[in-house]
Amino acid sequence: MKRASNGPDETEEIGYELGKVLKAGDVVALYGDLGAGKTTFVRGVARAIGVPARDVASASFMIIAEHDSTPPFFHIDLYRIEKEEDIDNTGIWDCIGKDSVAVVEWAEKLGTMAENFIRVRISDTGNNRREICVEGLDEKNRHHQ
Ligand SMILES: Nc1ncnc2c1ncn2[C@@H]1O[C@H](COP(=O)(O)OP(=O)(O)OP(=O)(O)O)[C@@H](O)[C@H]1O
Ligand SMILES: [Mg+2]
Numbered sequence: 006m007k008r009a010s011n012g013p014d015e016t017e018e019i020g021y022e023l024g025k026v027l028k029a030g031d032v033v034a035l036y037g038d039l040g041a042g043k044t045t046f047v048r049g050v051a052r053a054i055g056v057p058a059r060d061v062a063s064a065s066f067m068i069i070a071e072h073d074s075t076p077p078f079f080h081i082d083l084y085r086i087e088k089e090e091d092i093d094n095t096g097i098w099d100c101i102g103k104d105s106v107a108v109v110e111w112a113e114k115l116g117t118m119a120e121n122f123i124r125v126r127i128s129d130t131g132n133n134r135r136e137i138c139v140e141g142l143d144e145k146n147r148h149h150q
Contacts, residue, residue: 006138006139006140006142007136007137007138007139008136008137008138008139009130009134009135009136009137010042010134010135010136010137011133011134012133013042013045013133016042016045016046016049016127016135016137017045017046017048017049017052017058018049019046019049019137020045020046020047020048020049020050020052020053021049021050021052021053022049022053023049023050023053023123023125023139023142024049024050024051024052024053024054024106025053026142027050027053027054027106027123028106029076029103029104029105029106030102030103030104030105030106031106031107031123032101032102032106032107032108032109032119032122032123033050033106033107033108033109033122033123033124033125034109034112034115034119034122034123034124034125035047035108035109035110035111035112035125035127036111036112036113036124036125036126036127037126037127037128038128038129040129041127041128041129041135042127042129042135043110043111043127044061044062044063044110046125046127046137047061047080047108047110048061050078050106050108051072051078051080054072054074054076054078054106055074055075056072056074056078060072061080062080067082068081068082068083068085068086068095068097069081069095069096069097069100070082071100076104076105076106077104077105077106078105078106078107078108079097079100079101079105079106079107079108080107080108080110081095081097081100081101081107081108081109081110082109082110082111083095083109083110083111083112083114083115084110084111086111086114089114089115089116089118092114092115092118097109109122112124121141122141123139123140123141123142124139124140124141125137125138125139125140126138126140
């Protein structure tokens with residue numbers, strides 16, 4: 006699925022639409038350059054799960070932020086991870102999957118470890134526009150409520 010966004014609000018809305026079809030156990034890997042709009046997108050996903058968008062922090066010093074929703078929502082930001090070997094020390098594997106929904110910013114750092122996740126790529130196409138590509142969502146099993 007490929008979508009165009011004309012501003013931050015639209016990016017958040019596309020995140021919200023994805024959030025509405027996520028199920029416990031889903032992991033969303035987010036790719037995109039600095040300032041692409043990953044955190045903006047996560048705010049929409051969070052809102053769909055019942056986490057207030059204002060609770061989603063940008064440029065946090067935490068790698069993992071846990072939100073006490075149903076299902077629990079984990080916002081992971083791997084920006085500060087330098088080596089693939091360091092991923093295992095973050096504790097993310099204890100948060101991802103199972104009964105929670107997780108989103109991972111800077112999923113580039115996961116390399117092939119993200120290949121089974123839902124993958125969202127955000128690219129800046131100029132003038133506050135973004136192209137948002139979603140892969141790996143088995144849409145036939147997903148119905149909007
Ligand atoms: N169409 C758009 N979608 C999303 N953000 C946009 C758009 N147009 C402009 N922006 C601006 O781009 C910035 C995106 O910031 P955001 O923190 O969401 O990016 P990010 O990818 O999470 O950055 P980082 O790499 O630092 O984590 C915001 O300042 C936002 O206002
Ligand atoms: Mg961010």
